[in-house]
Amino acid sequence: MSDLHEQITRRIDAATNELVSLTSELIRFPTINPPGEDYTPCAEYIGNRLKKRGFQVNYFRGRGTPGDTDRFPRTNVIARFEGRGPGPTVHFNSHIDVVEVGSDWSMDPFAGIVRDGKVYGRGACDMKGGLASSIIAVEAYIDANPGFMGAIEISGTVDEETGGYGGVAYLAEKGLFSKPRVDHVIIPEPLNKDRICLGHRGVWWAEIETLGVQAHGSMPFLGDCAVRHMGAVLSAFEDELFPLLASKQTDMPVVPKGAKKSTMNINSIHGGDGEDYSGFPAANVPDSCRIVIDRRFLLEEDLATVKREVTNILEGLKDNREDFDYAIRDMWDVLPTMTERDAPVVQAVSQAIEEVMDKKPEYVISPGTYDQKHVARIGHLHDCIAYGPGILDLAHRADEYVIIDDMVESAKVMAFATHQLLTGGK
Numbered sequence: 001m002s003d004l005h006e007q008i009t010r011r012i013d014a015a016t017n018e019l020v021s022l023t024s025e026l027i028r029f030p031t032i033n034p035p036g037e038d039y040t041p042c043a044e045y046i047g048n049r050l051k052k053r054g055f056q057v058n059y060f061r062g063r064g065t066p067g068d069t070d071r072f073p074r075t076n077v078i079a080r081f082e083g084r085g086p087g088p089t090v091h092f093n094s095h096i097d098v099v100e101v102g103s104d105w106s107m108d109p110f111a112g113i114v115r116d117g118k119v120y121g122r123g124a125c126d127m128k129g130g131l132a133s134s135i136i137a138v139e140a141y142i143d144a145n146p147g148f149m150g151a152i153e154i155s156g157t158v159d160e161e162t163g164g165y166g167g168v169a170y171l172a173e174k175g176l177f178s179k180p181r182v183d184h185v186i187i188p189e190p191l192n193k194d195r196i197c198l199g200h201r202g203v204w205w206a207e208i209e210t211l212g213v214q215a216h217g218s219m220p221f222l223g224d225c226a227v228r229h230m231g232a233v234l235s236a237f238e239d240e241l242f243p244l245l246a247s248k249q250t251d252m253p254v255v256p257k258g259a260k261k262s263t264m265n266i267n268s269i270h271g272g273d274g275e276d277y278s279g280f281p282a283a284n285v286p287d288s289c290r291i292v293i294d295r296r297f298l299l300e301e302d303l304a305t306v307k308r309e310v311t312n313i314l315e316g317l318k319d320n321r322e323d324f325d326y327a328i329r330d331m332w333d334v335l336p337t338m339t340e341r342d343a344p345v346v347q348a349v350s351q352a353i354e355e356v357m358d359k360k361p362e363y364v365i366s367p368g369t370y371d372q373k374h375v376a377r378i379g380h381l382h383d384c385i386a387y388g389p390g391i392l393d394l395a396h397r398a399d400e401y402v403i404i405d406d407m408v409e410s411a412k413v414m415a416f417a418t419h420q421l422l423t424g425g426k
């Protein structure tokens with residue numbers, strides 16, 4: 001191990017208690033999204049800490065983005081530390097929002113409790129543990145190598161859990177995730193400390209509505225039941241679409257294994273009387289039934305074909321089923337993305353994992369999307385991966401935690417990789 005790596009290692013080991021308390025402090029901001037609670041104090045906490053360490057700190061409110069109000073401002077923070085002279089910029093991006101809590105917790109989810117070598121809390125794993133690790137990593141690097149060239153940025157951004165429009169997408173539109181400002185991006189999402197996440201599958205969300213004719217429920221033959229038409233859609237999906245999707249297998253290293261196939265979730269179904277009726281439902285034949293589909297697709301598939309597979313089935317029903325009519329509305333789509341294995345950031349993190357953990361990293365693709373999509377599509381920056389501590393399966397679960405030793409190890413990986421990216425290993 002080089003002198004510099006030894007020094008970094010010593011500093012990070014010595015900062016373990018600080019890493020734990022920083023993680024707990026971050027968890028204590030209940031940044032639940034939606035609606036986007038406590039974003040400003042959490043962003044300011046990060047900004048204040050880094051300002052004291054000599055970072056230039058800027059706040060960006062995603063004005064006009066979904067959910068942004070004076071009560072729930074979409075406050076992002078970017079902190080930048082300039083080295084001694086010109087060089088590349090390494091950026092660590094973490095989202096500060098967390099998902100709702102649910103009722104299964106055995107402890108206070110926002111207390112930041114430390115027990116048995118773990119920090120517990122909503123967001124411990126996804127991804128305040130990763131954020132804290134990147135802060136400690138960068139601080140240790142700056143202290144160990146104050147004469148470095150280039151720059152290092154740390155951001156805390158909002159709304160990742162709801163698409164990232166007030167967060168990374170907003171900042172990328174402003175050029176904050178593009179060259180020449182930024183060259184390499186590491187997103188410390190919880191993919192496990194020895195895995196490098198190269199990208200994610202694609203997404204297509206759409207709403208399908210079947211159309212009917214209202215009538216009195218005692219004489220359904222006078223109307224046309226939209227729910228029965230939707231039943232025909234669902235059974236055609238079972239017979240034709242789901243087997244087709246299950247037959248598609250990607251070469252992308254998607255985890256878990258089930259997500260190597262194309263998948264579709266039926267997110268919701270609504271038809272007839274509202275769920276919230278009180279008393280007795282009205283005797284009506286429903287004239288509308290809607291489902292929302294959540295289709296996840298592979299690098300080998302294109303979006304037009306993905307859509308056509310669904311519309312072909314609907315058109316087939318229109319041809320063959322009496323009075324069948326439908327509407328389909330696109331809601332959202334994201335193309336699959338995958339950073340090449342020989343990209344500088346992949347190489348740097350890979351070498352660092354080998355040095356810290358004495359094993360080769362596993363390369364994976366996330367089943368769902370994360371903010372890398374905005375870095376790639378809006379920022380046109382393709383040297384981007386997700387790498388961070390935390391066990392992926394614990395994200396969004398009750399009693400979520402992050403293991404302290406994992407945070408320490410991945411902080412070392414982040415610091416070594418930063419040096420590699422700034423200097424090319426010199």
Ligand SMILES: [Zn+2]
Binds near residue numbers: 160
């Ligand atoms: Zn996350």
